[in-house]
Amino acid sequence: MTEPAPKTRKGAETRDxxxxxxLELFESRGYDETTMxxxxxxxxxxxxxxxxxxxxxxxxxxxxxxxxxARVAAAVADVLATERGFEARLRGVLLRKLDVIEPYHRxxxxxxxxxxxxASPQNPFSDESRAMREDGIALYRDVLxxxxxxxxxxxxxxxxxxxxxxxxxxxxxxxxxxxxGRRRTRALIEHSAxxxxxxxxxxxxxxxxxxxxRAVRLxxxxxxxxxxxxxxxxxx
Amino acid sequence: MTEPAPKTRKGAETRDxxxxxxLELFESRGYDETTMxxxxxxxxxxxxxxxxxxxxxxxxxxxxxxxxxARVAAAVADVLATERGFEARLRGVLLRKLDVIEPYHRxxxxxxxxxxxxASPQNPFSDESRAMREDGIALYRDVLxxxxxxxxxxxxxxxxxxxxxxxxxxxxxxxxxxxxGRRRTRALIEHSAxxxxxxxxxxxxxxxxxxxxRAVRLxxxxxxxxxxxxxxxxxx
DNA sequence: CCGCCGTCTTGAACGCGTTCAAGAACTACC
DNA sequence: GGTAGTTCTTGAACGCGTTCAAGACGGCGG
Numbered sequence: 001m002t003e004p005a006p007k008t009r010k011g012a013e014t015r016d017x018x019x020x021x022x023l024e025l026f027e028s029r030g031y032d033e034t035t036m037x038x039x040x041x042x043x044x045x046x047x048x049x050x051x052x053x054x055x056x057x058x059x060x061x062x063x064x065x066x067x068x069x070a071r072v073a074a075a076v077a078d079v080l081a082t083e084r085g086f087e088a089r090l091r092g093v094l095l096r097k098l099d100v101i102e103p104y105h106r107x108x109x110x111x112x113x114x115x116x117x118x119a120s121p122q123n124p125f126s127d128e129s130r131a132m133r134e135d136g137i138a139l140y141r142d143v144l145x146x147x148x149x150x151x152x153x154x155x156x157x158x159x160x161x162x163x164x165x166x167x168x169x170x171x172x173x174x175x176x177x178x179x180x181g182r183r184r185t186r187a188l189i190e191h192s193a194x195x196x197x198x199x200x201x202x203x204x205x206x207x208x209x210x211x212x213x214r215a216v217r218l219x220x221x222x223x224x225x226x227x228x229x230x231x232x233x234x235x236x
Numbered sequence: 237m238t239e240p241a242p243k244t245r246k247g248a249e250t251r252d253x254x255x256x257x258x259l260e261l262f263e264s265r266g267y268d269e270t271t272m273x274x275x276x277x278x279x280x281x282x283x284x285x286x287x288x289x290x291x292x293x294x295x296x297x298x299x300x301x302x303x304x305x306a307r308v309a310a311a312v313a314d315v316l317a318t319e320r321g322f323e324a325r326l327r328g329v330l331l332r333k334l335d336v337i338e339p340y341h342r343x344x345x346x347x348x349x350x351x352x353x354x355a356s357p358q359n360p361f362s363d364e365s366r367a368m369r370e371d372g373i374a375l376y377r378d379v380l381x382x383x384x385x386x387x388x389x390x391x392x393x394x395x396x397x398x399x400x401x402x403x404x405x406x407x408x409x410x411x412x413x414x415x416x417g418r419r420r421t422r423a424l425i426e427h428s429a430x431x432x433x434x435x436x437x438x439x440x441x442x443x444x445x446x447x448x449x450r451a452v453r454l455x456x457x458x459x460x461x462x463x464x465x466x467x468x469x470x471x472x
Numbered sequence: 473c474c475g476c477c478g479t480c481t482t483g484a485a486c487g488c489g490t491t492c493a494a495g496a497a498c499t500a501c502c
Numbered sequence: 503g504g505t506a507g508t509t510c511t512t513g514a515a516c517g518c519g520t521t522c523a524a525g526a527c528g529g530c531g532g
Contacts, residue, residue, distance in 0.1 A: 007479060008528085014480080036519060046482045048521080057519065109354050116352035118345050118412050125412050176354050176361050184458060191454040198447055211434055218427040222420060243509060244498075250510080272489060282512045284491080293489065474532085481526070488518085496511070502504085 004053065015053045017043040022060045031061060031110045058114055062122070064104065065111055069132065072100045076139065086147035086200065090163070091193035093143060094170055098185060101174075105182070108175045124168065136164045149197070152204050155212060158219045159200070166196065242289070251289045253279040258296045267297060267346045294350055298358070300340065301347060305368065308336045312375070322383035322436065326399070327429035329379055330406055334421060337410075341418070344411045360404065372400045385433070388440050391448060394455045395436070402432065 006012040021042035025034040036057055040047045054060045079092035101108070114120050121128035140163035144151065151159055170192075174185045203212050242248040257278035261270040272293055276283045290296045315328035337344070350356050357364035376399035380387065387395055406428075410421045439448050 004479090010528090011480065035517080037517095047519090048483070049481055051520065052480070055520095113349060113353045117349045118414075123412075176359075178354075187457060188454070191450070191457070195447070195451055195454065198450075202444075202447070208438075211431070211438070214427070214434075215431055218424070218431065221423060221427070246498085247510065271487080273487095283489090284513065285511055287490065288510070291490095476530090476532105478529095479527080482522105482524085484522095484524105486519105486521075488520100489516105490518100491516075492512105492514095494512085496509105498509075499507085501506090 006053070014043075014045060014049065018045065018050050018053055019060070019063050023064060026061065026064070026107065031107060058122075061107065061110060064107060065122075068101060068104060072097050073135075073139075075100050080142055080146055084147060086144065086149040087193050087197035089143045089147050090196060091189060093139070094167065094189045094193065095186070097167075098174065098182065098189065102182060105174075112172075112175050133164075136167065137161055140164050140167070149200060150204060151200060152209075152212065154216045155203055158216055158223075161223070162219070163196075166192075250279075250281060250285065254281065254286050254289055255296070255299050259300060262297065262300070262343065267343060294358075297343065297346065300343065301358075304337060304340060305371075308333050309371075309375075311336050316378055316382055320383060321433075322380065322385040323429050323433035325379045325383050326432060327425060329375070330403070330425045330429065331422070333403075334410065334418065334425065338418060341410075348408075348411050369400075372403065373397055376400050376403070385436060386440060387436060388445075388448065390452045391439055394452055394459075397459070398455070399432075402428075 006015050018039065022034070022039045025038055025042060029038075036047055036050055039060070040050045043050070050060075075096045076093050079089065079096055083089045083092050111122075115122045115124060117123060118125070120126065123129060124133055137160045141160040143163065144156070144159060170185065170189060173188055174182060177183075177185045179185075202208060242251050254275065258270070258275045261274055261278060265274075272283055272286055275296070276286045279286070286296075311332045312329050315325065315332055319325045319328050347358075351358045351360060353359060354361070356362065359365060360369055373396045377396040379399065380392075380395060406421065406425060409424055410418060413419075413421045415421075438444060
């Protein structure tokens with residue numbers, strides 16, 4: 001995942017020492033304030049050595065990011081196993097995720113800064129992120145599948161993507177949320193889970209079928225188009 | 237807007253020469269590939285002088301950004317003066333905007349990269365961007381006011397913000413759109429304008445009043461909270 | 473034990489954005 | 503014209519992320 005996987009025991013140890021040093025410094029001092037020379041010093045190696053294992057400073061931060069994603073997945077599993085209602089599952093997933101990532105709010109800006117660049121492999125719509133994107137969508141497929149809510153056929157195929165986009169929106173909001181304990185983000189999740197659930201139920205109403213079909217058609221068009229040309233992203 | 241406004245005629249000329257050089261180089265060579273030394277050389281000044289007028293390279297790029305915004309506002313005025321239907325106004329505004337910014341798609345990544353950082357003044361939710369944000373919201377207040385569509389009272393107060401957020405979403409989509417002529421973004425605008433218009437009309441339906449009130453309450457809560465603590469951003 | 477080859481490690485050097493102390497140019501007032 | 507005070511201009515220097523040519527290390531076939 002991050003260049004030359006160490007081939008020897010010693011190599012692996014050095015790599016670990018570098019990651020360890022980096023994470024400690026990032027955490028205590030912040031990303032921008034930590035220099036690669038600091039990291040190398042603390043790990044007891046030369047700067048060049050850090051670059052032997054990580055092509056860039058940013059990639060060093062990614063170690064954090066991957067770790068986080070794994071922990072989110074673990075934290076969320078338990079909600080998916082217990083809750084049965086769609087609203088409860090959606091809310092539960094988002095709140096758990098929030099709990100896990102909260103301590104890293106400091107870094108979110110840096111992570112997001114690079115994730116925002118369409119050219120960056122960290123961008124959620126990039127080819128390189130395909131696996132993670134699909135994991136995210138699969139998560140919401142599961143949220144839906146495990147609940148009793150019935151979703152109209154045409155919408156069912158697109159709804160997981162839509163919910164994943166909603167998740168991205170919540171994270172975006174979280175990044176910008178400077179209230180203590182991320183109070184606003186919690187309020188957003190608390191209330192919007194109910195709203196989303198109601199909207200999904202509403203979408204099943206036959207009176208609204210024409211509108212729903214229009215919306216689904218748009219989503220399909222964008223997705224199909226994207227597969228050929230660039231990225232399969234939804235809109236807002 | 238960008239530090240020491242020149243106090244003398246000569247100062248203003250130097251400043252202009254620097255902006256000019258920067259824009260030409262950015263356009264022909266790209267932002268990252270242009271160095272401040274290049275800019276200074278082409279403008280016939282010392283590096284330090286460029287920094288006397290612009291505190292950073294990024295601020296130099298902002299010259300572009302502000303210029304663009306002004307041109308968008310101008311291009312859009314004509315739509316607002318002629319069109320009367322809400323849908324046509326919304327679609328027209330977005331398409332015009334797209335036409336104006338299209339030639340600068342190259343830079344959008346760089347602009348967005350910094351706009352994404354919550355700590356950056358260029359961030360659309362920052363205090364420093366308050367003026368531009370409010371201009372954007374005002375634009376959509378105008379889109380609504382000039383149309384015949386009737387919007388329920390409680391929603392009317394929040395809808396301009398919501399539409400501005402939708403606008404942000406479209407721009408985000410555009411940034412990631414790599415199809416020729418930005419075909420996908422055009423499709424998105426083309427279809428979603430109608431959808432949004434229908435949704436607004438739907439919101440007036442008395443049967444949906446409870447749902448609408450819930451949504452409006454959430455928006456109000458987030459806005460009020462934000463004013464006190466950090467930023468008044470909406471969610472997804 | 474030797475020599476070889478892949479793996480790992482070094483630190484000087486590069487190019488960049490940015491800062492700053494020094495001074496030149498200009499203006500205003502006497 | 504002289505002087506004081508802005509305003510503008512300079513270029514060397516700094517700290518950073520990053521690169522790279524050179525060498526040290528370590529195991530394996532002979």
